[in-house]
Amino acid sequence: MVALLLLLCFFCLQLGAARDTITSSQYVKDPDAIVSAGNKFKLGFFSPVNSTNRYVGIWFSSFTPITRVWVANRNKPLNDSSGVMTISGDGNLVVLNGQKETLWSSNVSNGVSNSSARLMDDGNLVLRDIGSGNRLWESFQEPSDTMITNMRLTAKVRTGEKTLLSSWRSPSDPSIGTFSVGIDPVRIPQCFIWNHSHPIYRTGPWNGQVFIGIPGMNSVNINGFDIEQDGNGTFTLILNSANESYIGSFVLSYDGNFNELYWDYGKEEWVYVGRLPNDECDVYGKCGSFGICNAKYSPICSCMKGFEPKDADEWNSRNWTSGCVRRRPMQCERIQYGGEPGKEDGFLKLRTVKVPDFADRSLAVSEQTCRENCMNNCSCIAYAYYTGIRCMLWWENLTDIRKFPSGGADLYVRLAYSELDNRTTSMKVIIGLTVVVGAIISAICVFCMWRRIAHYRERKKRSMKILLDESMMQDDLNQAKLPLLSLPKLVAATNNFDIANKLGQGGFGPVYKGRLPDGQEIAVKRLSRASGQGLEEFMNEVVVISKLQHRNLVRLLGCCVEGEEKMLVYEYMPNKSLDAFLFDPLRKQLLDWNKRFDIVDGICRGLLYLHRDSRLKIIHRDLKASNILLDENLNPKISDFGMARIFGGNEDQANTIRVVGTYGYMSPEYAIQGRFSEKSDVFSFGVLLLEIASGRKNTSFYDCEQVSSLIGFAWKSWNEGNIGAIVDPVISNPSFEVEVFRCINIGLLCVQELARDRPTISTVISMLNSEIVDLPAPKQSAFAERFSYLDKESSEQNKQRYSINNVSITALEAR
Ligand SMILES: *[C@@H]1O[C@H](CO)[C@@H](O)[C@H](O)[C@H]1NC(C)=O
Ligand SMILES: *[C@@H]1O[C@H](CO)[C@@H](O)[C@H](O)[C@H]1NC(C)=O
């Protein structure tokens, strides 16, 4: 009996272990199926709803209702169940009917005789040459109506060849319908939904991170679309997934909607996320030329200011297809027709819109030059300047514009002078006044807040001392599993903390060089006995760093807690810290650009490890030149984890009452509101990057009239197009110029005012390695403008404190 059961089980297993490959001898015959190795996808025969036709398709093996991601013989159905999918004599993957007629073929022209097809775990069916292992064909290059993770849609600029998603004709007929989705690479790449060849929806241009016509689209590579471009003018739209367990799909329905869905494991069903086009205003060219669609208005279409309906009757009967025409001719047109030239044209600003189709990219580096380029050419009728794309110009009719409540871009439309509001001067006065009053009010608010927080901190510090008693500390130390070194051993190693061995002054005490009996050189950080301050930071550092190991993080070798003495022992870095090189007129010459770039790269990798790769998520909170140590080969190592904070798995941001860090390296949201996240480290990194490229300290601009910091200086020079002024003369060399400028661009992206605009450190790495080719233009940097009131006061008071460059200070104590 038992034996019989076992035997049955054995057969079950045999049956269960389905294969995933098709060869000429192992074909798939209706109603058999093959299953991918991880049991994620299935390939077999199916009939659509309300149809008796048979098709070969691929679907998610364990999800119901069944979602087909691919259909082979979509235009030639089988009319009975005699079909097989196999490898033909010429090596192609084919679908044959009972009469051995080929209904579908992979149709690889240079057929090889011996090949096999395998269903992969991402849903891709791959045909390979058995001999060479080369991929001959894959189902991902011949998509049906569904886009899943890792799938690619390509478009070649030169030949115009495209791979498209194409809709089914109806729910019961998978044959190629009228709708398709793909990239249009001409001009600035954007995606379209077409009905036959007419566009019915447009995403707006790709700026390197998002489509700017889809407000709220998440940026960069996380469960979403990305566009890659190779050197041969091939653009590829990829659906990425950062999270393996997130299963999303985009399906082009038979009626032309592009639907986004994801699989909810809890409810075991597909959840609808959204669709494109999403409303009437999304429909391509709804309001005709020079019309604007606003879903909040009724009727939804209106003409832009300075334009009127081409055909008023038609327009009023809500047929907007003819669009609008200009009311008063532009200056150029007036000249052209021999009229009085009159006053120069101006631009009307349309805020937060989806920019029109047919944008041309211009090379202008600033918004100002973009405007001038447009103004100086009579055929230019509008411009916009957007991060990542920079200058866009329009020559033809402006079509497919819609207004968004927020997001989108600002569009400037050329109008005759008489059409514009000419109250700009009075506006300037009003704006100026508002800014001044606003600045004073915020300064007062910030002042009050600092006072309150400082007060709170004082109280908290007092209680902290009592809390942190010896026994708790012992627990932490045991938990950290760190070697304990005895006090006499360290006294001997450092020659009784001889002043001659002092390396410098760390945040909470001096650092000494030492040598252990076995010859190993060490650096010993000794907590100041007197103050009792820094205890918390000490324990924090022990706990944080003992768990980390990375080439670009300084290694903690052990610690010592005996009586009043608390010490941390690190590996010794013969070249001290980065600031000792960077800001020293002689030693900085040892750091050529290649070396500096390596240092930047190393710091990035260390940071990435902290933010992403280690088991914990760690925000350093005090990244600065003096905390970057250099080993004998000038490899950088991040040090000083006294301020670092460990985050839980899904925490992204935290608030702190203790704002600790170093003046000049703190992001605004952290310095002012105590909010810190990965992005505040990115900010500090940005400052560091600018310092490395310029060889100047961020805080070396106190006495300067126009700018208050290196950030301000870099931002100003950048906007003036004078990027060379930022570069350290020591490394200025035409052959590195592109790379240095690129780094400055990245630096400015990292110090943008708004945390959400700053890239993550992994994006920074892609930018540094030129994986991301076109960098966005930076938006307004934090602290770029001189807040005269606040700045004077704080710099007067704090000059002395901050001039000791190695000392970490608490911003709150600075009051
Ligand atoms: C299938 O046919 C039935 C009966 O004609 C109809 O009610 C149903 O809507 C059809 N389903 C689809 C998806 O077309
Ligand atoms: C199915 O199609 C084949 C040709 O592809 C045809 O010869 C055959 O008669 C058809 N059978 C039925 C039942 O329609």
Ligand SMILES: *[C@@H]1O[C@H](CO)[C@@H](O)[C@H](O)[C@H]1NC(C)=O
């Ligand atoms: C196979 O490819 C050739 C050219 O590569 C093309 O002319 C032919 O129409 C294709 N056949 C099918 C059935 O797709």
Ligand SMILES: *[C@@H]1O[C@H](CO)[C@@H](O)[C@H](O)[C@H]1NC(C)=O
């Ligand atoms: C094809 O390759 C398989 C596996 O390598 C081999 O067993 C078979 O003999 C080959 N067939 C031909 C026709 O080369």
Ligand SMILES: *[C@@H]1O[C@H](CO)[C@@H](O)[C@H](O)[C@H]1NC(C)=O
């Ligand atoms: C698609 O085009 C066809 C004719 O070309 C038209 O009848 C149909 O209404 C269009 N559908 C959409 C959604 O535009």
Ligand SMILES: *[C@@H]1O[C@H](CO)[C@@H](O)[C@H](O)[C@H]1NC(C)=O
């Ligand atoms: C561009 O095309 C050439 C020739 O087809 C090829 O050798 C090269 O690898 C391609 N470059 C890229 C970046 O794909």
Ligand SMILES: *[C@@H]1O[C@H](CO)[C@@H](O)[C@H](O)[C@H]1NC(C)=O
């Ligand atoms: C990955 O996706 C799953 C399912 O959507 C979700 O439960 C999980 O929290 C995600 N993990 C991360 C790290 O985002």
Ligand SMILES: *[C@@H]1O[C@H](CO)[C@@H](O)[C@H](O)[C@H]1NC(C)=O
């Ligand atoms: C709208 O106007 C255009 C151009 O005059 C015309 O061709 C079209 O038929 C009109 N559409 C409707 C629905 O009346």
Ligand SMILES: *[C@@H]1O[C@H](CO)[C@@H](O)[C@H](O)[C@H]1NC(C)=O
């Ligand atoms: C204006 O721009 C158009 C389109 O780029 C170009 O053909 C034309 O030469 C330009 N005209 C002038 C005066 O620069």
Ligand SMILES: *[C@@H]1O[C@H](CO)[C@@H](O)[C@H](O)[C@H]1NC(C)=O
């Ligand atoms: C632009 O719009 C005008 C008025 O609607 C029309 O006469 C002209 O043909 C359009 N030009 C282009 C290039 O679409």
